[in-house]
Amino acid sequence: MNYQLLGRSGLRVSELCLGTMTFGTDWGWGADKHESFKIFDAYADAGGNFIDTANRYTEGSSEKYVGEFIESDRDHWVLSTKFTLKDRNDDLNFAGNHRKNMMRSVLSSLKRLNTEYIDLLWVHLWDNTTPVEEVMRGLDDLVSRGLVHYIGISDTPAWVVSQANTIADFRGWNAFAAIQFEYSLLQRTPERDLIPMAKALDLAVTPWGTIGGGALTGKYLRDETGRVPKDSTRRNKNSSKVAQTVVDIANELDATPAQIAINWARQREEVMIPIIGASKSTQLTDSLGCLSFEIPAEQMRKLNEVSQIELGFPHEFLKSDGVKEETFGGMYEKLHNHRIKS
Incomplete structure (x- = not known):
């Protein structure tokens, strides 16, 4: 696996990030501890060093598993986690981006991860309540204390991110180095504002959902059941047309549809580090196969045309x-x- 810089920082991260939302079965699906380690091991063997988790993933099991898996070589791994989402019901201050929840969440994550520091802390999503200055100053304090090395933001409007980094730059605070959002052949709306903003501010982009929740593997074309209802946008006429094109091109290139969907994102004009996840090690091994080839220009053109948006x-x-x-x-x-x- 090749490595690249995380946005305007000097941090080296692998070209694919391992998403661990599936680590743990607390939500009624996902991978048990044994299978989670097999997934982690396959990623490590491929040369990956960048792991994504969150305080709420599988009610904390994901962080606990990840912390245990990386413990023997902690400094090698670029460990990222998130805060924002509530982890105690009926308590307003156990959710949101404000300083109290930020500090509490980070200390709780450090305990679950069994580590002294977090390499990259993500704001999980914008809460539309906390002032931008409070968020950025709180994050800067965490970096100053050595509890966090870099900061990023996920699922937030472009104008908020731009405002936040501008304020941080003028006040000498640490600014966001990366941004995370859904992006795939079925979800190209980030091309309107989020991606141009990321390019202008030199933010690393770590898109999630690059296989469209499984829709781009062609499983709904085969009428396979899943958690996505039949009236979902992932299963409508347009998404089926896109998915069929992905399947056809995969057959042409002797690849799998998941590999085509991931490489489409990797080969966009902007530098992207897709987050890949799996509930089985065989799924992750399949996704890692995208590293062995590039989609030719003609096939890229077909994918761009069938999925284009206004x-x-x-x-x-x-x-x-x-x-x-x-x-x-x-x-x-x-x-x-x-x-x-x-």
Whole structure:
């Protein structure tokens, strides 16, 4: 496995991140401890060093398993976990992004993980309540204390992330180095604002859901049952068309549909580090097979076309011929071509 920098930091992480939401059976599904270790071991053997978990994954079992698995070589692993989601019912301060829950959650995660520090702490999602300044100052304090090395943010609007990093930069606080959101052939809406923002701010992108919750493996084309209801957007006419294209291209390239779906994300214009998870070690081994090839340009074009979305306003408006003419007075094409040549 190759390595790359985590955004604008100097931290080296592997090109695939291991998602461990399936570690533990507390939610009625997932992998038991023995199978979780087999999944972890397969990832380690492939050269991976980047692990993603969260305080609420399988009610804490995920963190406990991960902590035990990496204990013998803790400093090798880039360990990331999250806070925000509640881990005690009927107590308002056991959820959210405010300082009290942040500090409590981190200390609880450190105990479950049996470690003295977290390499990357994610804000799990934006709570629409806590002031941006409170969140960023609290995270900066955690880094200053050595409890956390880097910070990231997940499932949050682009304007919030931009505001947060701008405030952090001007005040000399630690800023987000990475962002996490759902992104796949079935979910390309991050291309409107989140991905351009990540590129502008030099944030690492670690997309989750790159196989569309399993839909892009073609299992719903085979009418396999699952937790996703039949009226889900993952099983509608459009998603079925996309999934069928993925299956067809996988057959052409002697690959599996999961490998095609993951590599589509990896081969986008932006640098991406997909989070791959599994409930069985054989599933993870299959996903890791994406490292052995690239999707040719023609097949990438087909995937892009079948899954394309409208960017909407103002993006479609700003690139329209009328706006170009009114803005540049006929000089747009010359200016555009000059920038490409430069």
